[in-house]
Structures are given as structure tokens and as C-alpha cells.
Amino acid sequence: MKQNKVKTTIKDSKKLSVLAATAICGNDISSSVLYVSALAIAFAGQYAWITLLIVSLVLFLFRKIYGEVVGALPLNGGAYNALLNTTSKSVASFAATLTILSYMATAVISANEAIHYLHHIVPAIPIIITTIILLVFFSALTIGGVSESSKVAIAIFLFHLSSFVILSVFITYFLFNNGIGLFIENWHMPTEGGSITNAIFLGFAASMLGVSGFESSANFVEEQQKGVFPKTLKNMWVVVSIINPLTALFALSLFALPLLQSDSYQNTLLIEMASHVGGNWLAILIGIDAFLVLSGAVLTSFIGVSGLLERMALDRILPQYFLKKNNRGSSYRIILIFLVLTISVLLITRGDVKLLAGVYTISFLLVMILFGIGNVLLKVKRNSLPRPEKASWLAILFAIIAVIIALIGNIIMEQRVGFPSNFTVFLEYFVPAIVFITVMLNRTVLLKFLLKLIHSVFDPFRSFVMKTDKKILSVIDAINSQEFVYFTKDDNVETLNKVLLYIQRNEHTKK
CATH class of the missing domain: 1.20.5 (Single alpha-helices involved in coiled-coils or other helix-helix interfaces)
Structure with missing residues (x-):
């Protein structure tokens, strides 16, 4: 008995600790500070920090939802795993396809944006080639093993939080000397369109993109030590609840609202804030931080998709070919295929990865909705399963409705600013993906049909x-x-x- 206990302890020690697991998914969700505050201000104006706090409330409810589902079914796969155990493989595969598309878009967009920040510091580097190199690097790091790649994730995560603390100290000192008069002026400015409700609605829809990455921890829960998963949810919630609303408040205190809503401040808001309060060296520090934490989001995508596709292969939805592992225990074939997919998407879009915004937005929000539905079905169909915590019916209903509102808001938002329809771009990627998954799911039926067709002819x-x-x-x-x-x-x-x-x-x- 003692020998078995020792073996279990050794095996568990190789899995991810709280810091490592939080860092892997935390880099994704915390990198949102680079864009979501500016995006919220663009639509909600002076009420952006309020919309970001509402998002924090929604995320708090999802903590319970994710905690209950994964606590009852502690397997990789996230929403796919929840629906697989409460509905059918076809429905679960729908959720899996959305998750894969979300990871694909996250990896390509994050890598490209990371290189754009690096290009801001070193203008000589070629963007597309360097983006490909970054994708290859993180695929190789993931192939090297989750425990090894987690060390890089931890370093990036701690550097990112330290950089934000330094920036916050400088901004606080600046505001202490110069006052918050500009924030008060911004607060009293008339709302664009005259409707505060509409501003908060659109701002909330934009702000929901700031919690992308929250679902990642559920996709590699089997690689985490016992009891780590709920702590990762708590840590991510704390980080995003502090840095995103605080960044919006700081921005509204440093710059006039019309300037914040201009295109020039949308992509480099934190660098502009750093330059304003600390000079060029602080702007360079934030630029390096942006490059690193967005790179960390790429790593999150590779680890998350690896856990999801491995689970799908174990469930025989995908070929057993994907289950081949190296001596580090990594499903390297999955990672290499995902690498080829991300590079091909980057080349197809010719580096204009904003075209993937629709894929990223709709996929991510639909995954969150499906996870909430999975929680409902788990309560109805498998209520006898033991679970460490439970989400209330009211909390689940409120959370699902909130994400549906955010989804509708994003579609309206894109039409409002004259961009290509999110839904159209989403379908261009979703339809081929779901067709492939459907073929794999029903391949024996299709092969039998093909055999019958050959015989009849x-x-x-x-x-x-x-x-x-x-x-x-x-x-x-x-x-x-x-x-x-x-x-x-x-x-x-x-x-x-x-x-x-x-x-x-x-x-x-x-x-």
C-alpha cells in the first residue's frame, strides 16, 4: 500500500502546480489588457470600466459553472467533455469544432500581434516570417512537454504582472501629482448617440472578449495536480477583474476621451500610457511585455488544443494516428498538424489576421454558452455524480443570457462600424471544419455506403x-x-x- 502511494505521489508531482497551470491559461486571459480596455472605451466611452466590472461578475458565475462540470467530470476537453457526457458525440463534436477554431484564431492573432509589438521596438524584422518562426518555436516547446513549456509560461506570466505593477505605480504617482481632473471631464462628456444603455451594452459585448482563455484550463485538467483546477479559475478571475477595469480607469484619467477613441490609440494604448507617465524606457518595457505575454497566449493555444484533440482521438472521433506520443509524453502529431494549420491560415490571410476576428469572437462566445448548457444537462441527467461545488440555477441562467447578449452585441457592433460580417467570416472557417469532423464521426457509415454504392454500380x-x-x-x-x-x-x-x-x-x- 505504501509503495502504491509513493508511485501515485511521484506521478502527481510531474503534473502542473497551481502557478504553472495558472500561468499557461493566465497568459491568454491577462494578455487581453493590451486590447480590451481600449476596445471597451471605443464603444462604452467613460463607462468602459463599468462594463469591464460587469464582465468580471459574469466570469465569477462561470467559475462555479466550470468548477461543477470539471469537478464532476475531471477529463480534458472542456465544453466537449461536458456535452459528451450529457448528450451525444455529434453535439459534443460541434462544441469541439468551435473550441479548435477559437484556439486557431487565438494562436494566429496572438502571434501576429506579438510580432507587431516587437516590430514597434525593432522595425527591421519581417512580420510574417517572424510570426511563423514564433509559431514554430512554441510548437517545439509544447512537443518538449507540458512541464517544460510551463516554465516558460511562468516566466512570461510573472514578468507580465510585474510590468503591470510597475506601470500602475508610475501612473498612480503621475495622478497623485496632476490630479484626476481629466477623468472628471471625460465622465461628464455627452455619450455618443445619447444612450448610456446602448453604450454599456456595446461596451459589455466588446469587453467579453477579454475573458478568452478562461476556458483553456478545462482543456488540460488531466495534466494538473489534484485540486489545482478550481484555483486556476479563481486566479484568472482575480487577475482579469483587477487589471482590465483598472487599465480603463487609468486611461480615462490620462487622456481625453476623443483621443482614446481614435484609431491611433486602439492597438498601443498601454505603450502610450507608459510613454506619457514614464518616458521611452517604460514604453519599451511595456512593448517587450506585450510581445512576451501575447507569445504566452500562443503557448496556451498549443497546449489547450493538444489536450482537446487527444481526448477526441481517444473517443475515436479522430484517427488513432493522433495518439502517438514521444518520450516526453507529448502528442507531437497533433501539435505539428495544428502548427501547419496556423501557418496556412496566416499565409492565406497574408498577415491581415483581423479577418479572423469573427472566427475568434463567435467561436469563443459559443463555447462559453455551450459550457453553460452542459452544466444544465449535467444537473438534469447526471445529478448523482459527486462534485466539489455546485452552481445555482439562477447563476447558470444569468451567465448564459449574458454571453448570448454579448454574442448579439458583437454581431451588431461589427455591422455598426462597417466591418465584414463576423458571422460570414466565421462560416467560412466553421463549415469546412464541421464537415471534416462530421465525416470522421460517421466514417464507418460512409465507408459502408461507399461499399454498397460500388457493389450496386x-x-x-x-x-x-x-x-x-x-x-x-x-x-x-x-x-x-x-x-x-x-x-x-x-x-x-x-x-x-x-x-x-x-x-x-x-x-x-x-x-
Whole structure:
């Protein structure tokens, strides 16, 4: 008994600790500070920090939802795993396809944006080639093993939090000396369109993109030590609840609202804030931090998709080919195929990865909705399963409705600013993906149908060939049935052999 306990402890020690697991998914969700505050201000104006706090409330409810589902079903796969155990493989595969698309878009967008920040510091680097190099690097790191890649994730995560603390100290000191008069002026500015409700609605829809990455921890829960998963949810919630609303408040205190809503501040808000309060060196520090934490989001995508596709292969939705592991325990074939997919998408879009915004937005929000539905079905169909915590019915209903509102808001938002329809771009990627998954899911049925089709087409010809074959053989037998007689005056073997060879070559007979 003691020996078994020691073996279990050693095995568990190789799995991810709280810090490692939090860092892997935390890099994704915390990197949102680089864009979500500016995006919220663009739509909600001075009420952006309020919309970000509402998002924090929604995320708090999802903590319970994720905690209950994964606590009852502690397997990789996230929403796929929840629906697989409460509905059918086809429904679960729908959720899996959305998750894969979300990871694909996250990896490509994060890598590309990371290189853009690096390009801001080192203008000489080629963006597309360097983006490909970054994707290859993190795929190789993931192939090296989750525990090894988690060390890089931890370093990036701690550097990111430290950089934000340094920036916050400088901003606080600046505001202490200069006051918050600009924030008060911004607060009293008239709302664009005149509707505060509409501003908060659109701001909330935009702000929901700031919690992308929260679902990642559920996709590699089997690699985490016992009891780590709920702590990762708590840590991610704390981080995103502090840094995103605080960044919006800081921005509204440092710059006039019209300037914040201009295009020039949308992509580099934190760098502009750093330059304003600390000078060029602090702006460079934030630029390096942006490059690193967005790179960390790429790592999150590779680890998350690896856990999900491995689970799908174990469930025989995908071929067993994907389950081949290296000596580090990594499903390297999954990672390499995902790498090829991300590079191809980058090349197809020619580096204009904003086209993937629709894929990213709709996929991520639908995954969250499906996870909430999975929690409902778990309560109804498998209520007897033990679970460490439970989400209330009211909390689940509120959370699902909130994400549906955010989804509707994002579609309206894109139409409002004149961008291509999110839904159209989403379908361009979703339809081929779901067709492939559907084919894999029903491949035995399709193969049987193909076999039946071949028989129905070729069986009549086969019957004709068989009858013709028999007829021709009977004619040949009739011809060969004629006898040949050779008269010889002696029994010389050499002469008889020559005669037989002559007959074999020149006569139609076997007698």
C-alpha cells in the first residue's frame, strides 16, 4: 500500500502546480489588457470600466459553472467533455469544432500581434516570417512537454504582472501629482448617440472578449495536480477583474476621451500610457511585455488544443494516428498538424489576421454558452455524480443570457462600424471544419455506403464478366477436347519429347 502511494505521489508531482497551470491559461486571459480596455472605451466611452466590472461578475458565475462540470467530470476537453457526457458525440463534436477554431484564431492573432509589438521596438524584422518562426518555436516547446513549456509560461506570466505593477505605480504617482481632473471631464462628456444603455451594452459585448482563455484550463485538467483546477479559475478571475477595469480607469484619467477613441490609440494604448507617465524606457518595457505575454497566449493555444484533440482521438472521433506520443509524453502529431494549420491560415490571410476576428469572437462566445448548457444537462441527467461545488440555477441562467447578449452585441457592433460580417467570416472557417469532423464521426457509415454504392454500380458488370468467362472457358475446353494421334515406329524418348513440344506449341488440344 505504501509503495502504491509513493508511485501515485511521484506521478502527481510531474503534473502542473497551481502557478504553472495558472500561468499557461493566465497568459491568454491577462494578455487581453493590451486590447480590451481600449476596445471597451471605443464603444462604452467613460463607462468602459463599468462594463469591464460587469464582465468580471459574469466570469465569477462561470467559475462555479466550470468548477461543477470539471469537478464532476475531471477529463480534458472542456465544453466537449461536458456535452459528451450529457448528450451525444455529434453535439459534443460541434462544441469541439468551435473550441479548435477559437484556439486557431487565438494562436494566429496572438502571434501576429506579438510580432507587431516587437516590430514597434525593432522595425527591421519581417512580420510574417517572424510570426511563423514564433509559431514554430512554441510548437517545439509544447512537443518538449507540458512541464517544460510551463516554465516558460511562468516566466512570461510573472514578468507580465510585474510590468503591470510597475506601470500602475508610475501612473498612480503621475495622478497623485496632476490630479484626476481629466477623468472628471471625460465622465461628464455627452455619450455618443445619447444612450448610456446602448453604450454599456456595446461596451459589455466588446469587453467579453477579454475573458478568452478562461476556458483553456478545462482543456488540460488531466495534466494538473489534484485540486489545482478550481484555483486556476479563481486566479484568472482575480487577475482579469483587477487589471482590465483598472487599465480603463487609468486611461480615462490620462487622456481625453476623443483621443482614446481614435484609431491611433486602439492597438498601443498601454505603450502610450507608459510613454506619457514614464518616458521611452517604460514604453519599451511595456512593448517587450506585450510581445512576451501575447507569445504566452500562443503557448496556451498549443497546449489547450493538444489536450482537446487527444481526448477526441481517444473517443475515436479522430484517427488513432493522433495518439502517438514521444518520450516526453507529448502528442507531437497533433501539435505539428495544428502548427501547419496556423501557418496556412496566416499565409492565406497574408498577415491581415483581423479577418479572423469573427472566427475568434463567435467561436469563443459559443463555447462559453455551450459550457453553460452542459452544466444544465449535467444537473438534469447526471445529478448523482459527486462534485466539489455546485452552481445555482439562477447563476447558470444569468451567465448564459449574458454571453448570448454579448454574442448579439458583437454581431451588431461589427455591422455598426462597417466591418465584414463576423458571422460570414466565421462560416467560412466553421463549415469546412464541421464537415471534416462530421465525416470522421460517421466514417464507418460512409465507408459502408461507399461499399454498397460500388457493389450496386459494378455487380451487374461482375455478373456479365463471370458469365462471359464461363462461356469462353467452355469454348476453349471444346476446342482442346479434340484428340491428336501420333504414330511412331519405336519408343525413342527424345523423339517423343520433340513431338509433344511441337503439339503443345502448334495444336489446340490437351489430349
